[in-house]
Amino acid sequence: MSTSTLLRVLPAEHNTEGVFEELKDIQRQNPLHYLPKEELQRVAERRGLHLRDVHAIASYYPHFHLEPPAKVAVSVCDDMSCHLRGAPALQRRLEQRFHGASPADLSIGNVSCVGRCEHAPSFVVNDCYYDGLSPEEAIDAVVQTIAGHPTSGSSYRARAMNLASDPYDGERPYSVLREFAKSRDRDGLIAKLKAAGLKGMGGAGYPTNDKWTRVRESKSLDKYIVCNADESEPGTLKDRFILTQLPHLVIEGMVLAGLCVGARRGYLYIRHEYQEQEEILTAELNRCAEQGLIGEGILGYADLSFEIVVFVSPGGYICGEETALLEAIEGKRAEPRNKPPFVANVGLWGKPTVVNNVETLAFATAIAAKGADWWNSHGANGFKGLKFVGVSGDVQKPGMYEVPMGIKYSDLIREYAGGPLDGREIIGFAPSGPSSGYLPASMLDLPMDWETLNKAKSMVGSGAIVVCCEGRCMLDMALNSVRFYRNESCGKCVPCRIGSQKLVEILQRWTQGGYKDSDMSVVKELFHALRQTSICGLGQILPKPIESVLEHFKVEVDEHLLNGRCPAGVCFRGDLP
Amino acid sequence: MSHTGTEQTEVRLVIDGQSITVPIGTTIFDAARTHGIPIPVLCHQQDITPVGVCRMCVVDTHERAYAAACIRKVEPNARKAKPEDPDLVVETNSENVRAARKTLLELMMADHPTPCVRQQQKKDCELEGLAAEYGATTSPYPHRELTRGRDTTSPIILVDHAACILCDRCVRACAELRDNFVIARQGKGYNAGIAFDLGKPMGSSSCVSCGECMYSCPTGALTNTVSVKHEFKTGTPCETADLMALDVFQHVSGNFLDFNKGAVVKRHFKKGEFFFREGEGSSTAFYILEGLVDMYISTQQAHVHTEEQRGTFSSRMRSKLVNRHQHRRQGEDMGRTHVVVDGGLELPCDQPEGQRGPGALFGEMSCMNAHPHSTTARAATDCVVLEMRRNIVDMLRRNKTFRENLDELYLTHTLELHLRKSPVFSSLTREFIQALRSKVRLVRIAPGEIIFKQGDLADAFYLVRRGFVKVTESCAGGDLVLAYLPAGSHFGEPALLGDGKHMATCSALDNVDHVDLVRIAGEDFKEMIRLFPQVHAELQKVHDEHMRENQKRMANISDVPLAEFLHQGLVEAQSLLVLNLDNCTRCDQCVKACADAHDGVTRLVRDGLRVDNFLIATSCRHCRDPLCMVCPVGAIHRQVTLDVTIDDTCIGCGECAQNCPYGNINLHEFEVTLHGEELAALGAGQAHAKKATVRKATSCNLCNELKEPSCVYACPHDAAHRVTGEEFRDMLKK
Numbered sequence A: 001m002s003t004s005t006l007l008r009v010l011p012a013e014h015n016t017e018g019v020f021e022e023l024k025d026i027q028r029q030n031p032l033h034y035l036p037k038e039e040l041q042r043v044a045e046r047r048g049l050h051l052r053d054v055h056a057i058a059s060y061y062p063h064f065h066l067e068p069p070a071k072v073a074v075s076v077c078d079d080m081s082c083h084l085r086g087a088p089a090l091q092r093r094l095e096q097r098f099h100g101a102s103p104a105d106l107s108i109g110n111v112s113c114v115g116r117c118e119h120a121p122s123f124v125v126n127d128c129y130y131d132g133l134s135p136e137e138a139i140d141a142v143v144q145t146i147a148g149h150p151t152s153g154s155s156y157r158a159r160a161m162n163l164a165s166d167p168y169d170g171e172r173p174y175s176v177l178r179e180f181a182k183s184r185d186r187d188g189l190i191a192k193l194k195a196a197g198l199k200g201m202g203g204a205g206y207p208t209n210d211k212w213t214r215v216r217e218s219k220s221l222d223k224y225i226v227c228n229a230d231e232s233e234p235g236t237l238k239d240r241f242i243l244t245q246l247p248h249l250v251i252e253g254m255v256l257a258g259l260c261v262g263a264r265r266g267y268l269y270i271r272h273e274y275q276e277q278e279e280i281l282t283a284e285l286n287r288c289a290e291q292g293l294i295g296e297g298i299l300g301y302a303d304l305s306f307e308i309v310v311f312v313s314p315g316g317y318i319c320g321e322e323t324a325l326l327e328a329i330e331g332k333r334a335e336p337r338n339k340p341p342f343v344a345n346v347g348l349w350g351k352p353t354v355v356n357n358v359e360t361l362a363f364a365t366a367i368a369a370k371g372a373d374w375w376n377s378h379g380a381n382g383f384k385g386l387k388f389v390g391v392s393g394d395v396q397k398p399g400m401y402e403v404p405m406g407i408k409y410s411d412l413i414r415e416y417a418g419g420p421l422d423g424r425e426i427i428g429f430a431p432s433g434p435s436s437g438y439l440p441a442s443m444l445d446l447p448m449d450w451e452t453l454n455k456a457k458s459m460v461g462s463g464a465i466v467v468c469c470e471g472r473c474m475l476d477m478a479l480n481s482v483r484f485y486r487n488e489s490c491g492k493c494v495p496c497r498i499g500s501q502k503l504v505e506i507l508q509r510w511t512q513g514g515y516k517d518s519d520m521s522v523v524k525e526l527f528h529a530l531r532q533t534s535i536c537g538l539g540q541i542l543p544k545p546i547e548s549v550l551e552h553f554k555v556e557v558d559e560h561l562l563n564g565r566c567p568a569g570v571c572f573r574g575d576l577p
Numbered sequence B: 001m002s003h004t005g006t007e008q009t010e011v012r013l014v015i016d017g018q019s020i021t022v023p024i025g026t027t028i029f030d031a032a033r034t035h036g037i038p039i040p041v042l043c044h045q046q047d048i049t050p051v052g053v054c055r056m057c058v059v060d061t062h063e064r065a066y067a068a069a070c071i072r073k074v075e076p077n078a079r080k081a082k083p084e085d086p087d088l089v090v091e092t093n094s095e096n097v098r099a100a101r102k103t104l105l106e107l108m109m110a111d112h113p114t115p116c117v118r119q120q121q122k123k124d125c126e127l128e129g130l131a132a133e134y135g136a137t138t139s140p141y142p143h144r145e146l147t148r149g150r151d152t153t154s155p156i157i158l159v160d161h162a163a164c165i166l167c168d169r170c171v172r173a174c175a176e177l178r179d180n181f182v183i184a185r186q187g188k189g190y191n192a193g194i195a196f197d198l199g200k201p202m203g204s205s206s207c208v209s210c211g212e213c214m215y216s217c218p219t220g221a222l223t224n225t226v227s228v229k230h231e232f233k234t235g236t237p238c239e240t241a242d243l244m245a246l247d248v249f250q251h252v253s254g255n256f257l258d259f260n261k262g263a264v265v266k267r268h269f270k271k272g273e274f275f276f277r278e279g280e281g282s283s284t285a286f287y288i289l290e291g292l293v294d295m296y297i298s299t300q301q302a303h304v305h306t307e308e309q310r311g312t313f314s315s316r317m318r319s320k321l322v323n324r325h326q327h328r329r330q331g332e333d334m335g336r337t338h339v340v341v342d343g344g345l346e347l348p349c350d351q352p353e354g355q356r357g358p359g360a361l362f363g364e365m366s367c368m369n370a371h372p373h374s375t376t377a378r379a380a381t382d383c384v385v386l387e388m389r390r391n392i393v394d395m396l397r398r399n400k401t402f403r404e405n406l407d408e409l410y411l412t413h414t415l416e417l418h419l420r421k422s423p424v425f426s427s428l429t430r431e432f433i434q435a436l437r438s439k440v441r442l443v444r445i446a447p448g449e450i451i452f453k454q455g456d457l458a459d460a461f462y463l464v465r466r467g468f469v470k471v472t473e474s475c476a477g478g479d480l481v482l483a484y485l486p487a488g489s490h491f492g493e494p495a496l497l498g499d500g501k502h503m504a505t506c507s508a509l510d511n512v513d514h515v516d517l518v519r520i521a522g523e524d525f526k527e528m529i530r531l532f533p534q535v536h537a538e539l540q541k542v543h544d545e546h547m548r549e550n551q552k553r554m555a556n557i558s559d560v561p562l563a564e565f566l567h568q569g570l571v572e573a574q575s576l577l578v579l580n581l582d583n584c585t586r587c588d589q590c591v592k593a594c595a596d597a598h599d600g601v602t603r604l605v606r607d608g609l610r611v612d613n614f615l616i617a618t619s620c621r622h623c624r625d626p627l628c629m630v631c632p633v634g635a636i637h638r639q640v641t642l643d644v645t646i647d648d649t650c651i652g653c654g655e656c657a658q659n660c661p662y663g664n665i666n667l668h669e670f671e672v673t674l675h676g677e678e679l680a681a682l683g684a685g686q687a688h689a690k691k692a693t694v695r696k697a698t699s700c701n702l703c704n705e706l707k708e709p710s711c712v713y714a715c716p717h718d719a720a721h722r723v724t725g726e727e728f729r730d731m732l733k734k
């Protein structure tokens, strides 16, 4: 939203609409790249907001600076995949090299996973993303930026490839939408999704047909569709891939959902690190508008209207939680809401809303095009359907793969990702980033199936498979994951805000030889409180990484706690952050 | 319950085995409460919207996770097996639920400064209370290392961020109960906290001091600043309801007024009666309900000044009493054209008289910043006034309409005076000032708050409306104070005229009152100097002069151990008692003279910091930035010249002595003869006794009733001198 659109008078309840774009503009244009108080005051005045409200949001998102940042700000990702592939060494090397630089000129810090996990380690210099560089190459990139000639970072472009889930074989005909505009067969569409058993691919696995039905049944005049492309969990790569390769399926899925449930407006909520995908989407949306596929009177039918707004996230993993995401669209602090009420009843601006993941919507289009039988004809080991997974960590070919549901993790890692690194032994893996916890190598033969993994107290989730080989310390990995949650906690509720910090401190102590006998019962109580009393999934899932490691890697953990020894030689060096 | 045909309006739930039917949408907490089932809460309060953030009220609803009872509304359960089944089954007090609550309390207690201020004051910290109930007073979790500390800028509310549990009660109280919208959350995750406006100190935020947040806060994060009660001898105490009926108390919490009962009295003054006289100190102020009040400056205050006679290295420093108009000490009186007095009046120096009527507040400056009254106030007609204590004054001053009126008064009357009386701006046309009026912004800065930092990009030009602005420059070794700018001066222009970056840091003087500024945006300033080249030239001249002075100063200090100098606070000193050890024979005449001058109690100790061959005696330095001025009853005053004195209203609490980093204030016991009333106030219960001892703080007053400080006068060896920090530095150089 450009600043000029702000001149129109915003209705009182919408006076935070577009506020993030306005703040970003101010920060971009400010010579010191921050938001001076005077500017915030002007924003408040122009919008009729209270000063406290502007400050509350500006101070919430790490992307906004209330004080001038260093001229060259380097942020290294040290989450799961990057942590496995050299981030700590990279950071140490940078710190050594630039030791003594004035804080106003150069800062070296951390950033949470930026979604480039397959090319780990990644880092950001000012607003430019780099990945897959050696420490010396990284130093060069920083030196170039200091000298005022930043080299361009990594880029991510569409490649020609055959994907089983693409019903159009590389074309973009929007045939399902054209057909639906004529038939208006809403029941048929929902029945297909149901028959295919399409589940939410954002992690929770909730049946998609159910969500659509609930919103469709609501009598509200205003309804919304939201596509969740916030993808911020370490190891998760799929949405970026889909937005690059199959943007038309996502857009078509949103329009179908909109027309099916009776919504006239959709938001595509994309994380701000995905600038290239934002461009791809904007280009595709323009194409759609030219062809009359979106907007007022779709394909000439006056009664069919649906517009799509690309909403760039102001940043933070918590924005992916659906109610926090809605708060962000409303221009507030992205703090999750208490549920119930669920978004299907009370969603964006209080209206019924469908929130679906990118992959879910793309699959919905594919299923609508080719039918449930086609969908169910895919799959392995007796399970049905397709799934996009990202494989990262200790494998030969980290990357994005389209795989049949039900495939064994061992097969997946070997056949698609080239097997473990340098012929090393796999000791553990996370089927879906930190939120799935870590499973031992003995569970590699589990099929990728929702039920099966739930029984193993894990989950298929968003398919962020992270592999750990020998030489890795699983207690260290658990600490790493819990730290990620601590960093990303919104701070709204007590258990997660304070508990995450205390848990990190306790685990840090464990990895440095400070275990106390009373600790175990304390952390168990803490797990219970986090799971049961946290407002949102982040706090509830927060104990998972350490709980799973305590269960599956007991021998290694006990070595730390009881014998003061890290079998992998990772901990007890006193130099971990 | 009606399931058949008609619309369902009620739901049935079973709480701890008890069957309860309530209207759809009732919260679990309300359902339980109306049936006498207790559920502990922290973030929830009856009269504000529930937010469900503390999670204390969690109950087991046999769902995936516990529900927060305060916010969870009960809806009909479409999936229940049989129609006669309850819609929700709730356990409020199971072992697991209690265990989870205990953990929550332990987590909060780990970071809680126990006992917090509220617990110390009234023993009613809700967190500590619940923790005791759940056996969670000692937390197994590590304590928080870095906290955001305290914000003491509001005269009525003490903010201790360390005790805040982010329950959002204050946030909602301020907005929902009071329409004030000052407080919100700031930051994220473990670093989240509460903030005022754009992260301002509470004292300089738009807070109207209504006190509602403090009332709502369950912990010691927001508490009433201890104010020593001033008992009014005359007047009728006011009822809360009567006060609330006045416009100026509109946004104020009734609870808070109740709490401060007796802090306001109604008084009648006959025409010609005095409210106070110039030079007196007091800790109350007046609000006019009816009648007119004359305010004027009559006498010219005098003060002690120590002056160096030009000459040799050990030239004698001479102290004498000088008239305010004769004397110009550097950094004050500069281009001073008008005097800011109480009641929002700014009187021209050459004709210092004015009048205020109903709706005006006066006497508030002395009450708030411990200066003696700068004017005399006398009833011009018969008057009805409210006399009030400091906390109420603050509340009043912050009232939105009241403040707008004052600002309006300033903009229409005084801004022009302010600008036109200064030679620098004399060429501005009336039209231009008129136009400027709508563009300037009036800003308020809390004591100690930074206005801008050295190196910041300049975006405005400022006029000082009231208070003092401290200008510091940081150099190797520490910060150096360049100047103290009084009301009427201006700053910020060097950067706008020069390279765009501020060359010094400007902040409000610590520990005293707020500073009010007029902010003229950079663009408007540039427009001004473009249209009025003469103003530009004048400013440039002043600017060049400053630059020269600064360069000289920097050259001077480069060869003294500056860090040490700054560290000892010497540069802050306006009057150091320096003994030249080459001359001093340790005869102690100075000490004896001091004792003689002050009822036999010396106010100086002939010992202290040694620098080269000088001894800096332990005796008040009259800092420009006095850390001691924290007196709860306002007994420490600063003269117009910024000299610091303690008057007889001292209650001997010792707060000032504790705060003076140099040990220059001492507490002494005095024998006094007391009158019945005072005795009763002391609670001595010995009304028959006439003599009593009282403790008072004493410090050097520069013998302000004598011609010269006695210590200097008495020294037979020309060893004792009173000098400023800068002068001392120059002495060292030689």
Ligand SMILES: Cc1cc2nc3c(=O)[nH]c(=O)nc-3n(C[C@H](O)[C@H](O)[C@H](O)COP(=O)(O)O)c2cc1C
Pocket (backbone or CB within 6 Å): A199, A200, A201, A202, A203, A204, A205, A206, A228, A229, A230, A231, A232, A233, A317, A318, A319, A320, A321, A322, A323, A355, A356, A357, A358, A360, A361, A536, A537, A538
């Ligand atoms: C902390 C947290 C982060 C989440 N992040 C994402 C995300 O980045 N992308 C996403 O699609 N879903 C995310 N989710 C899940 C969403 O809340 C929501 O369930 C999902 O978008 C629904 O879409 P689906 O039904 O298509 O999966 C997250 C949930 C939590 C608790």
Ligand code: SF4
Pocket (backbone or CB within 6 Å): A318, A335, A336, A488, A489, A490, A491, A492, A493, A494, A496, A497, A534, A535, A536, A537, A538, A539, A540
């Ligand atoms: S669980 Fe954590 S992230 Fe979720 S609402 Fe609570 S504090 Fe925020």
Ligand code: SF4
Pocket (backbone or CB within 6 Å): B157, B173, B174, B178, B180, B181, B182, B183, B206, B207, B208, B209, B210, B211, B212, B213, B214
């Ligand atoms: S005192 Fe009143 S106005 Fe000030 S912050 Fe508290 S509730 Fe808000």
Ligand code: SF4
Pocket (backbone or CB within 6 Å): B163, B164, B165, B166, B167, B168, B169, B170, B171, B194, B213, B216, B217, B218, B219, B221, B222
């Ligand atoms: S200051 Fe008090 S009322 Fe406000 S959030 Fe903190 S604990 Fe709650």
Ligand code: FES
Pocket (backbone or CB within 6 Å): A077, A078, A079, A080, A081, A082, A083, A112, A113, A114, A115, A116, A117, A120, A121, A122, A233, A234, A235
């Ligand atoms: S980019 Fe580092 S873990 Fe994802």
Ligand code: FES
Pocket (backbone or CB within 6 Å): B040, B041, B042, B043, B044, B051, B052, B053, B054, B055, B056, B057, B058, B068, B069, B070, B071
């Ligand atoms: S009292 Fe219900 S969550 Fe705080």
